[in-house]
Amino acid sequence: MDKTELFNHFLAEKSLKKTQGRDNIVKTAASMKGHFDAEQLLSAVKKKDSKISRASVYRTLPLLVKAELVKESIQKDGRRIYEFSQGHGHHDHMLCVQCGEIIEFRDDVIEQRQKQIAEKYNFKMTDHRLEIRGLCSKCTP
Amino acid sequence: MDKTELFNHFLAEKSLKKTQGRDNIVKTAASMKGHFDAEQLLSAVKKKDSKISRASVYRTLPLLVKAELVKESIQKDGRRIYEFSQGHGHHDHMLCVQCGEIIEFRDDVIEQRQKQIAEKYNFKMTDHRLEIRGLCSKCTP
DNA sequence: TTGCAAATGAGACTCAATATCAATACGGAG
DNA sequence: CTCCGTATTGATATTGAGTCTCATTTGCAA
Ligand SMILES: [Zn+2]
Ligand SMILES: [Zn+2]
Ligand SMILES: [Zn+2]
Ligand SMILES: [Zn+2]
Numbered sequence: 001m002d003k004t005e006l007f008n009h010f011l012a013e014k015s016l017k018k019t020q021g022r023d024n025i026v027k028t029a030a031s032m033k034g035h036f037d038a039e040q041l042l043s044a045v046k047k048k049d050s051k052i053s054r055a056s057v058y059r060t061l062p063l064l065v066k067a068e069l070v071k072e073s074i075q076k077d078g079r080r081i082y083e084f085s086q087g088h089g090h091h092d093h094m095l096c097v098q099c100g101e102i103i104e105f106r107d108d109v110i111e112q113r114q115k116q117i118a119e120k121y122n123f124k125m126t127d128h129r130l131e132i133r134g135l136c137s138k139c140t141p
Numbered sequence: 142m143d144k145t146e147l148f149n150h151f152l153a154e155k156s157l158k159k160t161q162g163r164d165n166i167v168k169t170a171a172s173m174k175g176h177f178d179a180e181q182l183l184s185a186v187k188k189k190d191s192k193i194s195r196a197s198v199y200r201t202l203p204l205l206v207k208a209e210l211v212k213e214s215i216q217k218d219g220r221r222i223y224e225f226s227q228g229h230g231h232h233d234h235m236l237c238v239q240c241g242e243i244i245e246f247r248d249d250v251i252e253q254r255q256k257q258i259a260e261k262y263n264f265k266m267t268d269h270r271l272e273i274r275g276l277c278s279k280c281t282p
Numbered sequence: 283t284t285g286c287a288a289a290t291g292a293g294a295c296t297c298a299a300t301a302t303c304a305a306t307a308c309g310g311a312g
Numbered sequence: 313c314t315c316c317g318t319a320t321t322g323a324t325a326t327t328g329a330g331t332c333t334c335a336t337t338t339g340c341a342a
Contacts, residue, residue: 130271134268195330
């Protein structure tokens, strides 16, 4: 089942309607390489449907996040960025404050440890976000 | 050396001036319990000096962060929140999405592991942020 | 004290994100 | 398939945290 279909199932489950706008948005999001923000996605969608509105993109992005097709993260300046989940599952980020490069990683020790910590506090973890900031190898003097 | 003095030293080092406004802001920040945002701090400072401007608070907060007297974090909605460093050092957060409670924790296994991951990528970590989201014990059905 | 750069207050401004609302399009009932 | 109620949309106004501007004030060193 491909990503677009998955989204249609999600819409059906939630009694939301399958519309041309939403379809264009998922397909475009799926075609984005790497990280993008709402405005970049809007521009991209406009190439297919010049009448799409900014509001529709801003309204659809949270749906894609809920459907787990898109991952949202928040930068230091508070702006939201997204990336389409190309099936490579959960991962965390290292962000270079100099050149902006984003390195993705996944460490099972950390993942596991978080579960243990949550348990210790009787906290029911739904998700988490780990961002390591600093300088990447290219930017280290 | 108390926190206010520490800030004065910081100002001197950076050739910044010690002013009444900055003094009121540090002292007020130091008296804040738990987490607060810029507007809450502004209100609090206004009780001592009704003429303090929003801009001064917004200009001073980054100084407090640089001076390591205040810790800044960014919420899921992009807003910045702060907390005065009562000397209890680095810690990460668990945030209850239901009631908003913030649980602080520190886990050395995770702290250590992050250093190792950064090293593996020749990444020079300056700081990091880990936020675990979910439901606290009081909000679990 | 004097002089000047730094800092301030007040408010204009920015810009991502949200809200509004009339017009439109979806999709289930018939 | 057609009809109808409602979810969705586009266009635009509005919000709100945070930043910028600039005339005025303040700190501080000579
Ligand atoms: Zn993780
Ligand atoms: Zn870099
Ligand atoms: Zn940590
Ligand atoms: Zn709770």
